[in-house]
Amino acid sequence: MLYREAGQFKTSYQADQAAFPIFQDQLAVWAILAVAFIGVPLVGNDFFLNSIMIPFLIFALASVGLNILTGYAGQLSLGTGAFMGVGAYACYKLTTIFPDVNIVIMIVASGFFSAGIGMIFGLPSLRIKGFYLVVTTLAAQFFLEWCFIRIAWLYNYNPSGAIEVPQREAFGVILTGASATPVTRYLLVLSIVVVMTWIAFNIIRGRIGRSWMMIRDMDIAAELMGVKPLNAKLSAFAVSSFYCGVAGAMMVFFWLGAAEVESFDVNHSFLILFMVILGGLGSIKGAFMGAAFIWILPILIRAAPGWIGIEVQAATVEHLNFMLIGGLIIFFLIIEPHGLARLWSIGKQKLRVWPFPY
Amino acid sequence: MAVAEDRSATGLSTFPQYLLLNAERFGSRVAMRHKDFGIWQSWSWAEQLDQVRRFSLGLKQMGLKPGQKVALIGANRPRLYWTFCAVQAIGGVPVPLYSDSVAEEMAYVLEHAEAVFAVCQDQEQVDKVLSMGEALTHLDQIIYDEPRGLRDYDQDHLHSFEQVQAMGRKALEDPKVGEDWVAGIGKGKGGDLAVMLYTSGTTGRPKGVMLSYENLVVSARNANAFDSFDQNEQVIAYLPIAWVGDHVFSYAQAYVAGYCVCCPESAETTDQDRREIAPTYFFAPPRVFETLLTAILVRMEDAGRIKRAMFNYFMDHARRVGERILNGERVGVLDRLLNWFGEILVYGPLKNRMGLTRMQVGYTAGEAIGPEIFRFYRSLGLNLKQLYGQTEASVYVTAQPDGEIRPDTVGRPSPDVEIEIDKSGEVLYRSPGVFVGYYKNDEATKSTKDKNGWVRTGDAGFFDHEGHLKIIDRAKDVGKMKDGSLFAPKYIENKLKFFPNIKEVVAFGDERDFCAVFLNIDLTSVGNWAERNNISYASYQELASHPEVYAMMEEHVDQVNRDLSGEDMMAGSQIHRFLVLHKELDADDGELTRTQKVRRSFIAERYGELIDALYDGSEHKFVETEVTFEDGRKGSISADVIIRDAKVYPVAEEASRQEAAE
Amino acid sequence: MNVHSQAAAAQSDDGIALGADLLHVDNISLSFGGVKAIQDVSFDIRKGEIRAIIGPNGAGKTSMLNVINGFYHPQEGIISFKGRERRRMRPYEAAAQGIARTFQNVALFTGMTTLENIMAGRSLKMHRNFFWQMLYRGPALNEEMEHRRVVEEIIDFLEIEAIRKTPVGQLPYGLQKRVELGRALAMEPTLLLLDEPMAGMNLEEKEDMSRYVLDVNSQLGTTIALIEHDMGVVMDLADRVMVLDYGKKIADGTPDEVQANQAVIDAYLGVPH
């Protein structure tokens, strides 16, 4: 209905393969970006930025990362939390060793450490598939968690065992630490997430992304098309872990401000996997939808009784929250196992063919 | 480009001259698009000139002489359109052929037209031409567009389009060749033969209609002015290139106005391609609009209940006010508001799905369009109009001007066209577009076009009180009733056939007291209706004789009678009696032609008893009819066919007629 | 640039004359656990021919193809391709050497569209590095567009324009087979292995597919080895036919010779061994 595609034709392959070939979509994307970059900082209060938008974006980025591995390359992983941890600890070490280098550079650099570790733990994927691979990634998860605790060098022998974000500034603006304003941190996170999402999208629609999907859909045929499973799988692990690592570093540096191992535990791996599955495997926008759903919905539920003036015990709300989230996950998987992204594209398709049903 | 500078746009007389002009004035504007290899390949006028020039000079290199004929065989492809101009530029005459015709038909035309070159789209067409071998005494060279499958052909006289263009490019290395070519174009005159279009005609061999540049250029110029077409139009070329309509819309008018012509990827993707291009000007025969509408309704049937209700609500609304808004009449604020909602929810999306969002003008012609269908499109806010035309007239005879649209007329005479109706009711016209003559067929030319330039259309018609022409039937089928009033069977049959429940109609009345009809119900449509109303039936026969079906038919007939009573010429042929045939008319039984046209005389003979019964006042008649089954076996069915009287209306006065038109 | 010229270029690379041996299989034996799938089979495939491998169910035909493209590693025997011997080779290496194939049960990438599937066949020809891939600009974009163009030519060749952007999972079986052929063609192979390309097709589809196979062979000059059940098709298409039964070669020759061979007749009639 909203889509009026008549008259939109492509005269080049570039236009035909553009990220958003439909004009209305382009419009929507620019509108969203405008709201995100201008609208949100203008109207958002600290709570909205600190507790909703920043974590949402960070988790969305991690979901993009996991989606690359699980959704696009078909390798199931439960090590996301730990890979995020690698990024966070790497960034902490980097910035304490080189305090003068811009923190954004360090955050991106920390992704490389995570990518390296990811590749090492990705090696078994050459022989192991499906649920069996889950075990490898869980091994990574628990082993790395253990390292974060046991290797005191990682947290600079801090008695608390936690990494605490030092204050870093660039161009006179405080970027990290408690004195950094939420708006600054939000805009930084948003910029990094937008750029990295764009890059992820590019990789996915190119040769490398295709090789991942080939391995995912039919690994044997892929190999017979000349795709080396080693390269495809390891590159997926590397890129995925890179994204998770950057997300982890941002999580600590731009959101939490301090973190212990608990912030990278297996529950986070599950959390991100939820976001990916519920959002839709193999869909970048699904990663964002999933992150929004899993992160924002509970906050709304927690806030809801207050808004409508019902006195409910905080604990009861939390219990109901668990039940509701669990129930909704089941519900959504039943109505659309391919996730919110599929629901979205069904809806979009409906709008495109409106008023027809197909 | 001296030539172009010398003359104003209106002073040009040939298409190659327009090409030069367009390359100059619209150099970088897109002249042609073709969906190929997944995207819309585009050529600007300057590039188009380049393509045409190279091919043209290549043809010249190959020995094409002025006046020689070049056959064009294939679907709508840029290269075939360029061939028209390339041939014309060196004084040749292009002869487009229907690509779906069989080899023998093709051979006749090629031979008759004395074509020396054939430009074919692909292997299929090349094969057809080659298969005729020695039968083609004039044909010398074959040029193909798509090389697929032709790699192994080793015939010397087979060339690819590229090869020919390469020859042209080589020749162009000598600057003089190019100058000469342009000079040659400059010498073209309006009276020169531009193109030969073969019309199939209902009887006999196809006739080659010779059209001069003047015919086409003036017609195109008038038509462009009539609907204010300029270089901003986009049209989609999907009708056969051998058909005059396509030649005028996609070639003549495009060159004169300088607008862009788009060729779809393939026949299956035409709908999709149209949606992508969203033409600003769209021509389609009624059946295309009919198919589109059917597709819409069928798909809406599958929609959810709410959506369907919404669709029906807004379509009802459109029916009430849509057309009035389109015609610029006064409409209440609330209705306008509703229409605005409708535009968002239904009309806009529908137009979008049909690819007609940007359509400024749409035409339908060729046969009568069902008024319901016509109104449907108009009510969506689409400026769909009717025209009446012929190959011999370079298309335009009459057309509906904006704001004077009637579903049952074909409009006023087009600019520069004079129309007369002779005493037998046949329509005659005279215009600048009138053809030069039939190729190598003076006799036919004489019988069609008199010495004053009046051309017989072969169609019977009349002007209504507003001066709009109404075509009622082929002139030769029009008869007289005993009281002397005009009887046009097809006119009545068409009116009835526009009801979806009626599949076939045979009307009688020539030399009789009144008009009476045989009806065939549409089994799908009536069957659906029966299902919805819990009417069970075992066979066509049982359904056809069902009282409720009869009641329904009676309603339809009554509606037609009421319509007819409003038209003074036709009021006399109101239907007095009708019956629903006990079997479907079938080509296997010889009742229909293979193209599904009613064989009137055969039916009159076969069902003589029933016709008698229609006129002798009996209430029913028992008949037994022999039928042929699908497997070829013969059998017979018998039935007691009921005959009904229909209500007849007195001829209405002027005032009431006005109302009916609303 | 089009398919034809590229294929022609690919062909001239290997320097093997038309009609000379392209692939040589010597005394191959393959077994799984105790089951012998192929026993001591030798044969050759000549450049430019259509070579058929036939035999009853379980005769080891598909295993043979799997051996040729490196998916199975025979316990014994030598394979030489383009004059080079090799013993153990990964499937992707076979692909790099110019062996492409289709599968008995269509093995398309079901999550991708027709276009993407055929693009997938171009994997080996694409080289732009990660950096450019990331940006999807400059060389990477140019490469992508270049290959898209080639893929479009294949789409045109196989007349599948209308399903270009349809996810292959939604296509009817016959079309899936055609897309799979397109994907194999996109690799511009020297040797194309077709595993029952006409299985499960109706007559019309079979005719279409036969036409494409012949066109590929004659126009692109691709050497083809095919397994097929429909004897009629094999006899029409193939230049030479090898017959396998219970993993052993029982006949080899022109279609006519093979048809007259008693062992073949017995095998097909199921005469006990």
Next chain:
Amino acid sequence: MLKKLAIGAAALAMLGAAQVSTAQAEDTIFIPSLTYRTGPFSGGGTPFANGFADYMNMLNARDGGIGGAKIVLEECETAYNAQKGVECYEATKGKGALVYNPLSTGITLQLIPKAPVDEIPVLSMGYGLSAAAVGEKFPWTFTYPTSYWSQMTSILKYIDDNGGLSGKKIGFIYLDLGYGREPIPLLEQLAPQMGFELAMFPVAGKEMQNQSSHWLNVRKENPDWMIMWGWGAMNPTAIKEAAKIRFPLDRFIGNWWSGAHADLNPVGEAGKGYLAANFSGIGTDFPALQDVIKHVIEPGNTQTDPGDVGNVLYNRGLFNAVIVAEAVRAAQAATGKVAVTGADMRVGLETFNLSEERLAELGLAGFTAPIQGSCADHEGQGSIFIQQWNGSDWERVSDLITPMTDVVGPMLQAAADQYVSDKPDWQTQTCG
């Protein structure tokens, strides 16, 4: 979806803003209470939260609030999860929060850097970062009545008094998180000083209930004393395992988070003899508690199970509320305002003095050691005592044991210096 999200988000933001404007009315005091009544540690979180809430409600009911300002208490559920804790902080700080009791070392670590920026003090009562006891470096953080390190020295003192430390082997079993690891540097430093041998047994969070191998190791190492820094399900499991390997339970001392009724009830008789540190009175024999029972429990204005009143964690939650309430009073006294702000609250926390007399006034005589805050000392010189499980209830078995301030002081100073070292803003700030 994204579009809708953005709209929803904007609406949310507006709602949030609306709430800010309606919050702080003239005569109320807004105190957020981060609780964890859910999750793996809810067994301990629930009575603590109840004690805190009940005391505040009692003040409202009995005195009409503090100094005439009604207390508005808002619970926010953290499930002992640092991220949710931060979310709670963000959600409530805009409503005029006076002080945060993060109730988790993980959350405390997150809130410490935020405190000076938002000017809301953090009171981590006997948990969190030990270094925060140094008021000069951590002007916004308070650890009354004592820190982990101080507590550890008290426990060591107890061991020394009951058989001597020198030459003994001390086993330290701890939850392998920031909380559990906190005293390790102290132990490592003290071991050579005081001449004892140290053996460490980390228990990972997910192994809390699967400690058999840890206790096999204990059996292998065979220490003379065991000290436990455990929490939640770890505690009963550890005590059961200890009993299983026949480790003498009267040589097994838990810290004050390993000695609640919730920890020992599941163990019951088998846990007899087990020791634990504590700093808040046990039972209901205090006038203040009687007031709570009268004004809150009996009217039913509570979530508390009446049987829980007076148990260790309930009383500790109540004690936390007492400190907050006293600090508010001190802040009101210092500023002369009724509705104090977070910044005023910091002044209150630094100037309050919970002397013996004041405790008696409050109806809590003997409930705990006197605490006196100051600008430099955010620990308040509190002391602990040791209690023992008799199979069904806790019994106090020692007097108040003061920490070894001389040992701990310099270490706290050093740790504080290190913490501040990479925070430029913190280097200039000071108390007062």
Next chain:
Amino acid sequence: MGLLFDIFINPFVEMASGLDFLLQVLWEGFVSGTLYALIALGFVLIFKASGVFNFAQGIMVVFAALTLVGLHALGIPAFLALILAVAIMALLAVTVERVVLRHLVNQPDIILFMVTIGLTYFLIGFGELVFGGDPKSMITEELGLPTGSTVFDVFDGIVILQHLDVAAAVISAIMVAGLAVFFNKTRIGRALRAVADDHQAALSVGISLNQIWAIVWFAAGIVALTTGIMWGAKSDVSFALQIVALKALPVLILGGFTSIPGAIVGGLIIGMGEKLFEVYWGGLLGGGVEGWFAYVIALIFLLFRPQGLFGEKIIERV
């Protein structure tokens, strides 16, 4: 050099020098292994019959134990509470089948897996809402489980056997034996086995897929209840217990997802292996290695035998 000594020589010297302790370690490993095996058994049952990787098995353990304890706390006698708890597990099985699984036939594994995680969340919320989050003690004595311990003097030292641990081993053995009988001797059992191989075949036995699912979930529920009682008696009954379920994964890998004996053997290998490693080698790495050691064993194992201990060799086909 010293490191190599610590890794390869020292631990064995230690083992040899304290045989009583080694025996104790092995026994503790055996007991843990039994409990791991019990959890894994719950997974295997459901995976075998429906291909669902039931992540909710962990919370089912907690839920079952909580139900039992909670019912008893209401004053219901222990054995009646036990029966009621069994009934509630049956109800849960039927509900899960009706509300969830029925709608997800033929969905990819990962979706079913995610659904069980959703179920886990739901049960956590539900359980805490009903029973509260505080740890509870298992009604060990009321159920008639032994609590004492026996000390054996061997190798100049002592080995302590908890009666409860012995009971756990015995009950696990009975459970496994019972399941074996159920699978091999009963009609439903055979159908369950058939369904693992071929859904059609199972239907021909006359049992609908839905019934089979309800039955296996019920069986898994009973296994969960048993596990919950045993584990609850060892520590206490709290929600933290569900994390232990993650331990079942390496056990499953080792044993193969569909093999009951595999689950038992895998459980014992993991249980004993990790105790040995933690006690004799853990010190080298600073302790706490138990958390990941099981996974690393499974991973190394997988690299050599991707199909698990009892799985069949995978031949890839094209």
